[in-house]
Amino acid sequence: MSLKALDYESLNENVKNCQYAVRGELYLRASELQKEGKKIIFTNVGNPHALGQKPLTFPRQVVSLCQAPFLLDDPNVGMIFPADAIARAKHYLSLTSGGLGAYSDSRGLPGVRKEVAEFIERRDGYPSDPELIFLTDGASKGVMQILNCVIRGQKDGILVPVPQYPLYSATISLLGGTLVPYYLEESENWGLDVNNLRQSVAQARSQGITVRAMVIINPGNPTGQCLSEANIREILRFCCDERLVLLGDEVYQQNIYQDERPFISSKKVLMDMGAPISKEVQLISFHTVSKGYWGECGQRGGYFEMTNIPPRTVEEIYKVASIALSPNVSAQIFMGLMVSPPKPGDISYDQFVRESKGILESLRRRARMMTDGFNSCKNVVCNFTEGAMYSFPQIKLPSKAIQAAKQAGKVPDVFYCLKLLEATGISTVPGSGFGQKEGVFHLRTTILPAEEEMPEIMDSFKKFNDEFMSQYADNFGYSRM
Amino acid sequence: MSLKALDYESLNENVKNCQYAVRGELYLRASELQKEGKKIIFTNVGNPHALGQKPLTFPRQVVSLCQAPFLLDDPNVGMIFPADAIARAKHYLSLTSGGLGAYSDSRGLPGVRKEVAEFIERRDGYPSDPELIFLTDGASKGVMQILNCVIRGQKDGILVPVPQYPLYSATISLLGGTLVPYYLEESENWGLDVNNLRQSVAQARSQGITVRAMVIINPGNPTGQCLSEANIREILRFCCDERLVLLGDEVYQQNIYQDERPFISSKKVLMDMGAPISKEVQLISFHTVSKGYWGECGQRGGYFEMTNIPPRTVEEIYKVASIALSPNVSAQIFMGLMVSPPKPGDISYDQFVRESKGILESLRRRARMMTDGFNSCKNVVCNFTEGAMYSFPQIKLPSKAIQAAKQAGKVPDVFYCLKLLEATGISTVPGSGFGQKEGVFHLRTTILPAEEEMPEIMDSFKKFNDEFMSQYADNFGYSRM
Numbered sequence: 001m002s003l004k005a006l007d008y009e010s011l012n013e014n015v016k017n018c019q020y021a022v023r024g025e026l027y028l029r030a031s032e033l034q035k036e037g038k039k040i041i042f043t044n045v046g047n048p049h050a051l052g053q054k055p056l057t058f059p060r061q062v063v064s065l066c067q068a069p070f071l072l073d074d075p076n077v078g079m080i081f082p083a084d085a086i087a088r089a090k091h092y093l094s095l096t097s098g099g100l101g102a103y104s105d106s107r108g109l110p111g112v113r114k115e116v117a118e119f120i121e122r123r124d125g126y127p128s129d130p131e132l133i134f135l136t137d138g139a140s141k142g143v144m145q146i147l148n149c150v151i152r153g154q155k156d157g158i159l160v161p162v163p164q165y166p167l168y169s170a171t172i173s174l175l176g177g178t179l180v181p182y183y184l185e186e187s188e189n190w191g192l193d194v195n196n197l198r199q200s201v202a203q204a205r206s207q208g209i210t211v212r213a214m215v216i217i218n219p220g221n222p223t224g225q226c227l228s229e230a231n232i233r234e235i236l237r238f239c240c241d242e243r244l245v246l247l248g249d250e251v252y253q254q255n256i257y258q259d260e261r262p263f264i265s266s267k268k269v270l271m272d273m274g275a276p277i278s279k280e281v282q283l284i285s286f287h288t289v290s291k292g293y294w295g296e297c298g299q300r301g302g303y304f305e306m307t308n309i310p311p312r313t314v315e316e317i318y319k320v321a322s323i324a325l326s327p328n329v330s331a332q333i334f335m336g337l338m339v340s341p342p343k344p345g346d347i348s349y350d351q352f353v354r355e356s357k358g359i360l361e362s363l364r365r366r367a368r369m370m371t372d373g374f375n376s377c378k379n380v381v382c383n384f385t386e387g388a389m390y391s392f393p394q395i396k397l398p399s400k401a402i403q404a405a406k407q408a409g410k411v412p413d414v415f416y417c418l419k420l421l422e423a424t425g426i427s428t429v430p431g432s433g434f435g436q437k438e439g440v441f442h443l444r445t446t447i448l449p450a451e452e453e454m455p456e457i458m459d460s461f462k463k464f465n466d467e468f469m470s471q472y473a474d475n476f477g478y479s480r481m
Numbered sequence: 482m483s484l485k486a487l488d489y490e491s492l493n494e495n496v497k498n499c500q501y502a503v504r505g506e507l508y509l510r511a512s513e514l515q516k517e518g519k520k521i522i523f524t525n526v527g528n529p530h531a532l533g534q535k536p537l538t539f540p541r542q543v544v545s546l547c548q549a550p551f552l553l554d555d556p557n558v559g560m561i562f563p564a565d566a567i568a569r570a571k572h573y574l575s576l577t578s579g580g581l582g583a584y585s586d587s588r589g590l591p592g593v594r595k596e597v598a599e600f601i602e603r604r605d606g607y608p609s610d611p612e613l614i615f616l617t618d619g620a621s622k623g624v625m626q627i628l629n630c631v632i633r634g635q636k637d638g639i640l641v642p643v644p645q646y647p648l649y650s651a652t653i654s655l656l657g658g659t660l661v662p663y664y665l666e667e668s669e670n671w672g673l674d675v676n677n678l679r680q681s682v683a684q685a686r687s688q689g690i691t692v693r694a695m696v697i698i699n700p701g702n703p704t705g706q707c708l709s710e711a712n713i714r715e716i717l718r719f720c721c722d723e724r725l726v727l728l729g730d731e732v733y734q735q736n737i738y739q740d741e742r743p744f745i746s747s748k749k750v751l752m753d754m755g756a757p758i759s760k761e762v763q764l765i766s767f768h769t770v771s772k773g774y775w776g777e778c779g780q781r782g783g784y785f786e787m788t789n790i791p792p793r794t795v796e797e798i799y800k801v802a803s804i805a806l807s808p809n810v811s812a813q814i815f816m817g818l819m820v821s822p823p824k825p826g827d828i829s830y831d832q833f834v835r836e837s838k839g840i841l842e843s844l845r846r847r848a849r850m851m852t853d854g855f856n857s858c859k860n861v862v863c864n865f866t867e868g869a870m871y872s873f874p875q876i877k878l879p880s881k882a883i884q885a886a887k888q889a890g891k892v893p894d895v896f897y898c899l900k901l902l903e904a905t906g907i908s909t910v911p912g913s914g915f916g917q918k919e920g921v922f923h924l925r926t927t928i929l930p931a932e933e934e935m936p937e938i939m940d941s942f943k944k945f946n947d948e949f950m951s952q953y954a955d956n957f958g959y960s961r962m
Contacts, residue, residue: 001724002724003724004724004725004726004763005631005693005694005725005726005763006627006630006631006726006763006765006790006791006794007791007794008791008793008794008797011630011631011633011794011797012629012630012631012632012633013633015629015630015797015801016797018800018801018804019800020800020803020804023587023800023803045584045806047579047583047584048579048582048583049579049580049582049583050578050579050583050584051579052579053579055580055582057551060548060549060550060551061549063548063549064545064546064548064549064552065545067541067544067545067548067811068541068542068544068545069541070538070541071545071561074561076557076560076561077561079557079560079561080552080555080557080558080560080561096779097531098528098529098530098531098532098533098534098779099530099536099779100536100779100780101529101530101536101775101776101777101778101779101780102528102529102530102531102778102779103526103528103531103778103779104779106504137618137781137805137809138805138806140804140805140806141805144804144805148493148496148655149487149492149493149496150486150487150492150493151493152492152493152494166804167804170804171804174629174801174804212486213486243482243483243484243485244485244486245485245486245487282485282486282487284487294582295582296582297582297583297584297806297807298577298579298580298581298582298583298584298585298807298809298810298811299581299582299809299810299811300618300807300808300809309487310487310488310489312489313487313488313489313492316489316492316496316497319496319499319500319501319504320496320499320655322501322504323499323501323621323625323647323648323651323652323655324618324619324621324622324625325526325619325621325778325781326778326779326781327781328618328779328780328781328809328811328812329779329780330548330779330780330809330811330812331809331811
């Protein structure tokens with residue numbers, strides 16, 4: 001009897017081949033334990049509101065009014081909404097053609113794309129064209145759209161940092177392309193060595209792979225490093241020489257927890273370098289409302305900006321975007337609010353600054369608490385989280401533990417993370433889900449658990465870890481960088 | 482000099498090959514004219530709120546409160562929100578893990594999926610499992626997800642009704658598959674003849690195509706017909722014999738404007754047929770908040786239900802869904818509200834019924850007005866819009882007009898629609914964007930312009946058409962069915 005199209009054996013191989021560890025084995029086991037009544041601390045996803053972070057008030061007031069425009073005519077509306085939120089809601093409703101229930105332009109509301117362009121100009125000091133900015137249902141969907149344009153088949157390669165955020169590995173295999181890894185140096189604070197890049201490209205080409213694009217995640221996920229301006233210049237020069245498109249994933253640009261390396265966009269560095277390179281390198285930059293101090297993941301709002309992309313290609317990207325009609329309009333308004341927040345003198349300004357600073361400063365403290373907590377544990381080393389939302393400690397597993405993992409049919413870091421979950425309820429993502437060097441093991445947590453819970457979480461981690469290390473202690477050494 | 486990845490010539494061919502007429506040449510020309518100040522009536526997209534349809538009040542009150550949960554503690558909240566909306570907002574917030582800003586389960590909030598299953602049970606009288614219901618960012622994204630599982634390469638064919646909604650043709654070519662057309666019979670009120678289906682499959686197989694799935698759109702888009710129970714039974718038996726997955730696009734199930742053929746879901750017919758066929762045919766049914774009397778297109782909310790799909794395949798679909806983290810949570814709440822609207826005795830019940838009945842009855846009148854209006858025009862014949870949101874009149878073009886179109890380098894119906902747009906501002910979609918028989922021409926409009934504007938719109942259409950027919954009148958006959 002012939003197979004039916006949705007029989008497992010008959011499915012598109014690309015679908016079966018892709019993996020997405022962030023919601024993989026650990027997450028599924030944690031969800032089971034949660035259903036059985038165990039208290040689970042989900043540190044597997046950068047999902048701040050799920051871990052108690054409060055939404056910023058002003059944006060929610062504006063979008064709440066946009067969802068219920070009839071409130072604007074209610075005589076009592078001023079009793080529960082501030083005047084500047086009411087004015088802003090009227091502004092955004094005027095940018096739509098029929099409110100939040102109408103499809104917008106498939107590229108997003110022109111008025112919001114203009115606000116994004118103005119934000120980029122203020123940030124970078126260079127012009128930005130709203131016609132080259134597309135709003136998307138989250139940055140992830142934008143990345144998928146662009147990779148779909150770039151990948152033509154298995155022989156097309158995409159340079160991706162390792163450790164990497166598995167959106168890239170999953171999407172590349174879903175589209176039938178090839179991931180070309182370039183390794184970040186843990187001993188160099190996850191720095192990037194251009195020679196290493198050249199080796200990766202040369203090796204890929206020797207295997208008949210056409211390397212087409214390069215991904216950078218700045219600040220890094222899961223590794224948390226902030227790229228220096230010099231590093232970005234080197235990368236842009238490399239992309240120019242190799243004629244690669246640079247995909248700049250900059251979704252954590254608000255999440256900076258040190259002052260030595262502030263965020264600088266790839267767009268700004270490219271423009272600073274001047275012609276000919278500033279007109280030569282094809283660059284797509286991604287941003288989102290899901291991260292930063294907004295954390296509005298569930299709204300699914302993002303954008304990408306295109307630099308040096310030929311007009312005919314922009315038309316093709318527009319055509320493909322139009323197939324799904326439009327991104328959700330509610331999240332487009334969140335994006336407009338994020339790039340043009342309340343200004344000094346606005347009624348809601350003080351509250352907005354107080355709330356956003358409060359979140360950012362707490363994240364900064366939690367980054368430090370978690371790094372120090374991990375570094376206090378036996379056989380654990382952890383680079384400081386300079387940016388983004390994650391800690392990525394290296395766990396130096398004793399060979400007895402590695403042996404036990406093999407017997408259990410598990411990758412060693414999955415083995416460790418499952419034990420951690422069962423013992424403490426802390427649900428993490430094994431480093432193998434992000435890629436790591438052979439024989440080196442990590443796990444990723446977010447720095448998002450509530451600040452007041454952090455000491456207890458780190459204590460319970462330490463207790464588990466040190467008992468684990470004793471249980472599997474042996475004299476034959478540990479996995480090591 | 483080698484091409485760069487985002488140079489037009491170097492793009493993924495599948496991206497370049499796909500077409501999406503709904504936002505194609507006519508839409509782009511209409512947008513230009515609008516920018517030049519011309520009044521445009523956009524009848525190209527089923528986008529009710531953009532044409533003045535008011536959103537239903539109760540759902541907007543609930544989602545507005547969910548976006549601003551701090552309002553629930555405001556002593557004045559009862560002055561502008563009814564008690565049942567407040568209670569419902571608390572209910573939906575309790576189903577989330579962190580409110581609308583937190584990613585949900587990649588399949589959608591379990592609590593909402595349960596409400597969808599209960600809706601399907603009430604509608605069909607058969608059990609529905611929430612674990613086999615996935616919420617999506619609109620039905621379109623769900624269709625794309627499933628087609629991505631089914632299509633493995635160019636030799637995989639998907640049976641699609643012609644005329645069809647170009648989401649299918651665009652997605653099939655974007656995924657590198659092959660569209661296998663089956664023609665609906667305009668003279669039989671767009672009915673479907675199973676023999677015609679067998680011919681299409683046989684012909685495709687003769688060209689080495691593996692036909693994997695069949696799409697039905699019920700009620701039809703753009704053709705507006707409602708499938709009879711007998712028709713659906715035939716289709717299910719055909720899919721069983723040919724071992725095809727049936728994709729049931731049922732997004733217009735609320736939009737029914739006649740009483741002879743009420744909506745009946747493919748799921749119900751399949752279950753009514755009993756074993757073995759009820760356990761044999763793989764069926765995916767799609768629904769949305771964008772259509773019906775909700776028209777909440779911009780929210781991007783939808784679901785698909787899986788019937789007879791193997792568990793391992795469900796896991797693969799879940800894995801791919803998790804790559805983009807989660808559908809937007811705000812629209813998931815709209816979906817919950819749509820499947821469990823206010824009940825008799827609820828404070829908002831009367832208002833909800835008054836509003837929804839008002840919209841549906843007006844749509845019914847507009848369907849009749851438009852059909853009669855087109856049928857009053859020279860050389861135009863139009864089947865009654867039994868369901869959905871569109872009119873699809875056949876325009877019998879004089880050969881002189883066909884000649885003029887060729888000279889202008891245009892497909893004849895595009896030529897006609899561009900002239901219509903320039904003369905009247907009515908922006909339609911040429912029939913060629915949906916597929917039609919050789920030498921037969923149509924255009925699609927929506928029935929969504931405001932009821933009070935409809936007479937004037939049909940008059941200006943008639944004036945244009947009759948002048949056009951006189952201008953290009955000749956003695957050599959017309960394009961004809």
